[in-house]
Amino acid sequence: MRIGISAAGKDLDALLDPRFGRCPYFLIVDTETKEFEAVDNPGSTAGGGAGIKAAQAFLRLEAKELVTGQAGPNAFEVLVEGGVKIYQAPQLKISEVIELYKNGDLKETTPAGRGRGAR
Amino acid sequence: MRQLVVTSGKGGTGKTTVTASFVALAGGLVIADADVEAPNQHLLLHPRVIEKKDYKGAKVAVKDPDKCDQCGKCEEYCRFDAIQELEVDETRCEGCGVCAFVCPTGALRLEEVTIGVTMVSETEYGTFSHALLDIGAEGSGKLVTEVRKNAEKQVQGEPILLIDGSPGIGCPVIASLTGADLALIVTEPSVSGQHDLERIYDVTRHFGVKALVCINKWDLSQEMSEEIEKYCAQEGLCVVGKIPFDPEVVATIKKGLPVKNLLNTRAGTAIADMWQTVEVIFSKNNNWRR
Amino acid sequence: MKLAVLSGKGGTGKTTVAVNLALSLAEKGEKVLFLDTDVEEPNAGLYMKPVLEESLPVTIAQPEIDQGNCDYCGECANFCQFNALAVAEGVVLTFPELCHGCGGCVLVCPKEAIQEGKREIGVIEKGWADSIKFWQGRLNIGEPFAVPVTRYLKNGLADVQEDIVIIDAPAGVSCPVIEAVRDSDFALLVTEPTPFGRHDLELALKMVDHLGIPSGVVINRAGKNNDLISELCQERNVPILLEIEFSKLLASLGSIGIPFSRVLPQWQERFWGIYQSIKEGCPCAS
Numbered sequence: 230m231r232i233g234i235s236a237a238g239k240d241l242d243a244l245l246d247p248r249f250g251r252c253p254y255f256l257i258v259d260t261e262t263k264e265f266e267a268v269d270n271p272g273s274t275a276g277g278g279a280g281i282k283a284a285q286a287f288l289r290l291e292a293k294e295l296v297t298g299q300a301g302p303n304a305f306e307v308l309v310e311g312g313v314k315i316y317q318a319p320q321l322k323i324s325e326v327i328e329l330y331k332n333g334d335l336k337e338t339t340p341a342g343r344g345r346g347a348r
Numbered sequence: 349m350r351q352l353v354v355t356s357g358k359g360g361t362g363k364t365t366v367t368a369s370f371v372a373l374a375g376g377l378v379i380a381d382a383d384v385e386a387p388n389q390h391l392l393l394h395p396r397v398i399e400k401k402d403y404k405g406a407k408v409a410v411k412d413p414d415k416c417d418q419c420g421k422c423e424e425y426c427r428f429d430a431i432q433e434l435e436v437d438e439t440r441c442e443g444c445g446v447c448a449f450v451c452p453t454g455a456l457r458l459e460e461v462t463i464g465v466t467m468v469s470e471t472e473y474g475t476f477s478h479a480l481l482d483i484g485a486e487g488s489g490k491l492v493t494e495v496r497k498n499a500e501k502q503v504q505g506e507p508i509l510l511i512d513g514s515p516g517i518g519c520p521v522i523a524s525l526t527g528a529d530l531a532l533i534v535t536e537p538s539v540s541g542q543h544d545l546e547r548i549y550d551v552t553r554h555f556g557v558k559a560l561v562c563i564n565k566w567d568l569s570q571e572m573s574e575e576i577e578k579y580c581a582q583e584g585l586c587v588v589g590k591i592p593f594d595p596e597v598v599a600t601i602k603k604g605l606p607v608k609n610l611l612n613t614r615a616g617t618a619i620a621d622m623w624q625t626v627e628v629i630f631s632k633n634n635n636w637r638r
Numbered sequence: 639m640k641l642a643v644l645s646g647k648g649g650t651g652k653t654t655v656a657v658n659l660a661l662s663l664a665e666k667g668e669k670v671l672f673l674d675t676d677v678e679e680p681n682a683g684l685y686m687k688p689v690l691e692e693s694l695p696v697t698i699a700q701p702e703i704d705q706g707n708c709d710y711c712g713e714c715a716n717f718c719q720f721n722a723l724a725v726a727e728g729v730v731l732t733f734p735e736l737c738h739g740c741g742g743c744v745l746v747c748p749k750e751a752i753q754e755g756k757r758e759i760g761v762i763e764k765g766w767a768d769s770i771k772f773w774q775g776r777l778n779i780g781e782p783f784a785v786p787v788t789r790y791l792k793n794g795l796a797d798v799q800e801d802i803v804i805i806d807a808p809a810g811v812s813c814p815v816i817e818a819v820r821d822s823d824f825a826l827l828v829t830e831p832t833p834f835g836r837h838d839l840e841l842a843l844k845m846v847d848h849l850g851i852p853s854g855v856v857i858n859r860a861g862k863n864n865d866l867i868s869e870l871c872q873e874r875n876v877p878i879l880l881e882i883e884f885s886k887l888l889a890s891l892g893s894i895g896i897p898f899s900r901v902l903p904q905w906q907e908r909f910w911g912i913y914q915s916i917k918e919g920c921p922c923a924s
Contacts, residue, residue, distance in 0.1 A: 247527045248526055248527055251493055275490075275721055276405065276406055276407070276443070276486070276487050276490055276719070276720070277489070277720050277721060277736055278720055278721025278722060278733065278736045279721070281721040281722075281724050281733060281736070282721045284724065285715060285721075285724045285725070288726060288727075298527065299526070299527070299555075299556070301526075303733055303736075306731060307724045307726060307731055310724075310726035310727070310729055310731060311726040311727060312726075312727065320349075358648060358649060358679075359647055359648015359649045359809050359810075360647060360648045360649015360650060360830075361649065364834065385810050385811060385812055386646055386647055386810060386811065386837070386838045386841055388833075388834045388837060388838070391833045391834065391837055407719060425741070425745075427699070427738075427739060427740050427741060428738075428740075439813075439816055439820075442738050442740065443719055444719050444720070444738055444740030444742055445717065445719055445740075445742060446740050446741060446742045446745065449717070449742060449745055449746065450745065458719070481812070483811045483816075483841065483844055483845045483848055484811065484812060484813055484815075484816045484845065484848070485812075486813060488812065515648055536649075538893050539684075539893065539895075540679075540681060544679075568886075568889065569890070569893055572893065595861075598831075598832045598833075598863060599863070601832065601833050601834075602832070602833055602863055602866060
């Protein structure tokens with residue numbers, strides 16, 4: 230399965246970044262082969278609407294599942310419209326997060342409430 | 349790393365003093381001041397700045413006068429009256445890019461501008477990340493995020509990041525709360541204090557951050573303090589401290605004494621009691637994150 | 639004369655000063671318009687208790703997508719600097735609370751599939767508090783943009799007959815404050831004698847200098863630490879126009895919503911005095 234993880238760094242030793250919209254990288258991982266690629270998240274430098282920008286960029290990566298700490302409601306809406314399933318995971322190493330994912334220990338998340346963010 | 353945010357719905361409730369006292373009590377922290385619009389924590393911690401960087405965070409329209417043929421389309425299309433007599437007024441420009449789009453000669457473009465400075469400093473108590481937003485600049489939420497990033501980079505071994513949050517309920521506040529493990533809301537016993545407490549509590553709930561409350565200067569209106577405690581009881585919000593009004597606090601700060609001297613005041617004693625409770629709740633709350 | 643009352647720091651008593659000033663001037667027979675531009679937290683009305691007669695909606699433009707004409711090319715989302723649009727498979731999502739209403743998406747859409755609708759973000763309310771004309775703006779809960787409400791509120795100023803306009807500005811030094819204070823003839827900076835008050839007064843002074851507005855200072859909760867403020871004022875050559883001593887009486891009057899100049903007439907004289915010195919020292923006064 231090809232999944233995306235919001236990451237604080239560029240490899241499997243990096244920690245999961247709990248903030249989807251402003252995480253520096255998306256790590257796109259093949260959970261079977263552990264092959265991965267790190268993609269810059271354009272939302273990390275967005276003035277406002279970081280979550281939306283991040284989600285828009287994530288859709289282009291064609292990963293149908295996302296593991297993150299918390300996706301804001303706006304990002305959530307875009308991701309769900311784009312057919313992405315979102316799982317919540319603690320702030321662990323990416324390699325550990327992948328294990329949790331594979332063992333089915335992560336739960337799918339629901340929206341966090343209406344967006345408010347502006348500037 | 350665990351993150352504790354001290355915040356308030358309203359300015360002037362004393363969150364900076366509470367934060368500084370926690371700094372002196374806990375030791376071995378990384379500290380961040382997320383009030384980038386009117387930061388005050390540095391006045392207490394006496395930091396030595398070791399790294400200072402301009403921070404680019406917003407875009408504004410910039411005109412190349414050589415290319416402008418004065419057609420006036422930019423002025424016509426700008427919804428923010430930010431172009432007047434063909435010149436860009438940066439304090440009005442919202443960086444939307446419409447002028448650049450409509451300009452037939454390519455004389456206008458969006459450029460990133462500096463919106464403030466970020467600083468990483470040393471203090472007697474630990475590393476301190478702070479910033480100052482330029483007057484009237486847009487992008488305070490982004491700058492808060494940067495301050496937190498800088499702070500998180502410094503967390504090595506130190507398990508706690510203590511954040512002096514932004515006041516209010518807007519974007520910078522949200523930026524200072526997201527991802528935190530616990531928020532301590534500092535309020536004061538007045539009608540507006542209670543009103544603003546309710547609003548900020550709403551925000552913490554939205555973002556799934558556990559909140560505690562402390563009433564500062566509680567003895568200035570015992571009646572309103574009781575009202576606030578009643579509200580908190582209804583909401584299942586824990587009031588972890590009541591700090592008396594104490595002119596000694598200002599006197600201590602004014603003398604520029606180290607923040608541990610705050611603990612010798614009457615208010616400081618109350619804050620120290622509160623810290624014991626907060627610490628316990630903070631560690632119990634830590635069953636999930638690292 | 640347009641007189642803005644502001645403070646770099648929250649909780650210094652800015653509204654208290656603005657309200658007492660307005661009441662004192664009205665008591666002396668001046669025609670006063672009071673403008674509460676703290677649209678996120680308009681609370682001057684709690685003290686002035688105006689009768690509001692008129693309520694006008696404030697709207698900004700926002701995109702409405704004609705999904706039939708749209709081919710999901712993504713140009714609009716690409717152009718929008720505020721990320722207020724996103725294009726997923728077969729749908730364009732709009733995020734009104736992020737939209738600044740610039741109209742850019744309408745301009746860039748190659749299919750003309752975007753129209754502009756209107757979205758109410760707040761209201762302007764107008765009325766009277768006895769002889770004082772009272773206007774306030776109120777931003778709807780959850781709306782992030784205060785500036786358009788402030789701008790709309792101030793647009794009406796061109797036609798008013800009142801000699802004195804008192805503007806109660808929001809706290810801080812960010813865009814909504816600048817919008818509120820811009821074009822004022824004088825800025826009254828309210829602070830308190832603490833190191834924080836001093837620091838934030840410096841920021842406020844910087845802001846009014848930047849806007850080219852002459853200013854004076856009011857020290858609220860004044861007491862033995864006033865030197866913190868007076869030193870700075872001397873350095874910057876800014877006059878201290880009034881000191882309001884800390885007293886439990888004034889504080890408790892405030893907490894139950896009674897402006898102290900109403901019950902303590904000596905304060906009326908003191909606020910009248912501020913106005914006189916501003917008028918004398920200010921080139922704007924005619």
